[in-house]
Amino acid sequence: MKKITTILILFLVCATSLQAQNVSTVIKTEALKMAKALSAMDMETYATFMYPTLVSDKVSKEKIKQGMDSVNKYREQYGLKVKQILIGNPSSVQTHKGIMQCTLPQTTTVEALMGTLSLETTLIGLSINGTKWYFVDAMLYKQKESKEKLPELSPAIVIPPMKPPVMTGADGKKMN
Numbered sequence: 001m002k003k004i005t006t007i008l009i010l011f012l013v014c015a016t017s018l019q020a021q022n023v024s025t026v027i028k029t030e031a032l033k034m035a036k037a038l039s040a041m042d043m044e045t046y047a048t049f050m051y052p053t054l055v056s057d058k059v060s061k062e063k064i065k066q067g068m069d070s071v072n073k074y075r076e077q078y079g080l081k082v083k084q085i086l087i088g089n090p091s092s093v094q095t096h097k098g099i100m101q102c103t104l105p106q107t108t109t110v111e112a113l114m115g116t117l118s119l120e121t122t123l124i125g126l127s128i129n130g131t132k133w134y135f136v137d138a139m140l141y142k143q144k145e146s147k148e149k150l151p152e153l154s155p156a157i158v159i160p161p162m163k164p165p166v167m168t169g170a171d172g173k174k175m176n
Contacts, residue, residue, distance in 0.1 A: 023100075027090040027125050030133040031104055035085035041075070043068045051126055051134040053149040083109040083116060090125060096154030100127040103138070103157060115169040122159050126151060138162070 030049070037045035047055060074080055088105035095101070102125045109118045122138040138159045141150060167175040 023093055023130060024090050026131060027093075027102060027104065027127075027133050028087060031087045031090075031106075031123065031125065031135060034135055035087055035106070039082040039085055041072070041082075049133075049135050051136055051150055054136070056149075079111075079113045081111045083111040085109075087123075091157070094154040094156045096156075097152060098128070099151040100130055101125065101151075101154050101157055103159060104135075113170075115167060115171075115175065118166045118168070120163045122162070124153070124157070124159070 034046060034049035037043075037049070086107040088107075090102040090104045093100050093102045104123045104125055105120065106123050107118060107120050109116055123135045124138055124141055125133050125135055127133045136150060139162065141153070141159075169175050
């Protein structure tokens with residue numbers, strides 16, 4: 001009987017561990033798909049990773065369209081190109097008020113005529129079912145009008161302070 005109990009406990013521990021790894025893999029895979037869409041400036045696909053309440057009304061959709069138009073204008077004017085987006089590993093997933101939540105570090109490197117800009121930010125991952133994940137930049141989450149349209153964050157979710165951007169000139173030297 002002890003042998004069966006020990007085997008059952010080991011099985012449950014292994015199953016729980018695999019499930020946690022699987023959720024982390026799903027989160028990171030979804031975040032990488034979002035990053036790929038952003039790098040390719042595929043705003044239609046990128047928008048599918050925005051939390052539904054952020055894009056549900058006409059005013060929000062118009063603001064997003066204006067933002068995309070501005071990005072395209074600056075991209076063309078200053079030769080901006082997303083060089084790479086690195087997604088780190090997600091934090092542990094917390095479920096708060098029925099919403100699965102976590103954070104992920106993201107480093108975006110943008111190339112311009114005068115050099116490159118690297119920006120480290122934090123993404124908040126949100127999911128209702130654990131398979132489809134939405135991502136919100138922590139800076140956007142802090143804005144009052146966005147915060148009202150997003151689910152309440154779990155007190156266990158820790159958003160690290162934003163680091164200052166790093167600018168590197170075309171000659172490879174860091175600029176202040």
